[in-house]
Amino acid sequence: MSSFTAITGDDHSAIDAALGFYYQSLYGLLAVVKAVEDDAAVCLERLDDVEIALNGQSLLVQLKHSLSKKPAGVSLASVALWKTLRAWIDVLPKLSLDDTRFQLVTVAPLPPGSVLAPLLDEKSSRTDLLKRLEAEAKRVVDEHATAKASGRNPLPHVERLPGCSAFLALPEATREKLLSRATIQPAAHDINKIQLDITNALTNFPPDQREAISQRLTEWWDLQIVYSFCGRRERFITRLEVLQRLLEMAGELARDELLADFQFEFPPDDHSPPSMIATQLQLVDCTKSEIQSAQQEEWKARSQRHKWMTERMDMAVRIDRYDKYLVQEWRYRYAPMAEQHQSAAEEKRRAAGLEIFRWSFIQAHREVDPFAKNWNSSYYVRGSYQVLAVEQSVGWHPDYLALLKGSA
Known part of the structure; x- marks a missing residue:
């Protein structure tokens, strides 16, 4: 795949959105290539940015992409964090919480000593983090309400308010359970590097073939994603489908014989050499x-x-x-x-x-x-x-x- 030029603040937001969506597609491909479960499957833009089915359970992935050289670290006050929580809360009626896990994947770093550190490990206690999230959500809601009542403009915390309100509206047991099933993956590779991650994941193929196979696989994957949106195929793309396509491509490369098409050809009479x-x-x-x-x-x-x-x-x-x-x-x-x-x-x-x-x-x-x-x-x-x-x-x-x- 080609490399991408960094987006600046002067570029249209549509470009950011397009790159963000394509990043979702590449992340989905990387996930299914790295999966070891035979029943692994990936779907885009259904319950979340990327939905990964594994062993009868679902992993809902929220992706926060940026091409900034130094993205701001994720914190308790991050808009991305609260928008992610709001997205997960919105889909809770459509799923079984017992059969679902949640993950925030962001190119932003997690600062050392962050209160969000428990989200790095599924087994870590979330008790203290839950209290901090509840306190932060209440602060945001209260400060916004106070400012609104006093006629202050602009109102504070507009971007975080929906997520904070939705979080506080959940029953306490649901908040606790949702948080227990959530993780974060900070400092993820951006779109410039994720194609290389896919290439490096193709460890079953000779190193000199991986780049060519990765590019061909990505072209096939892009088409499958489009077909999944247009109803021309099932929404989920399975690991077995990807493995089958990889085997086909490996065979194509093995049979690849380059012909010397111009060995006995000569430039045309009107050819003007450099x-x-x-x-x-x-x-x-x-x-x-x-x-x-x-x-x-x-x-x-x-x-x-x-x-x-x-x-x-x-x-x-x-x-x-x-x-x-x-x-x-x-x-x-x-x-x-x-x-x-x-x-x-x-x-x-x-x-x-x-x-x-x-x-x-x-x-x-x-x-x-x-x-x-x-x-x-x-x-x-x-x-x-x-x-x-x-x-x-x-x-x-x-x-x-x-x-x-x-x-x-």
Whole structure:
């Protein structure tokens, strides 16, 4: 999955809402991937943000997402806490409290020594916390009522009032039981990191396949979520469904054989190669035939990339990762060369750079790891180095960046 740009206060709230909902979807997927119970199932936006069914019981999860670099810690006075309690109280008539657990998952931290610390452990006593919650709720309700009676404006505690009022309206035994079945998970990963959590949870698959499988699984999951809202499938998505899809994808990857679609192809007559190819190669006195060959291989590699990315969603990540690997292999040879020829005559500097180019064109495809296990065509490595040269991520002359400054 792609990374997300941090939301600022100037952005529309609709963006926050959209990211918050997609975070719910990804959290649901993570929950079902990590589950070990065969009957595990997940549903979004039914009784809560995420509803997880396990062993005949339900876990209702309230998610509080933020992309703030330093979200405020959760406290007794947090609006998120009281909105969560209100949401749980509202659904109590629709469920069996004995068969339901509740969890607040937030990216915000829980400060050391917090009075909410008992919520970190299901077995911890909630006696003192219950008294503190009741006292805080009563304070909020009383201060709001006093301000309203005196005509003060704006009224205090407007956002927390519904939750506090609902909490106090519960029978004391119900308040106690609800709290005993509630937990909190602070400092949860935000939407930028949760995709990696899903990838890392796929421990039954080889490490080099997990990212591709995670992306494909997420695409399938997104569609299932939409179908669940449209009535095209059951509301709950089961762990067994996810396991079946994972097995199918693993089989697809195992059968995945990349074809060298452009090995015997040539650029069309009207093809205009990027001028940077020749510009870079002329800096190291390449021959005309070498420049022409480099332009041809660049076209092949670029065409292959386009075909792969058009046909498969996971290829963009694989291509980018392999590009970085090629740059690394180039740098291992280029950096010592540039350092050794720092004070050499220009003729020798050009000759040394020419050797780096010829390595990339003649030897590299035999020395670097292939793009895929079954891949053995040379044009992808040759051409990819030219694609990278066009971007100036690699170069041949020891001072290519300085010499190309201002060139496009």
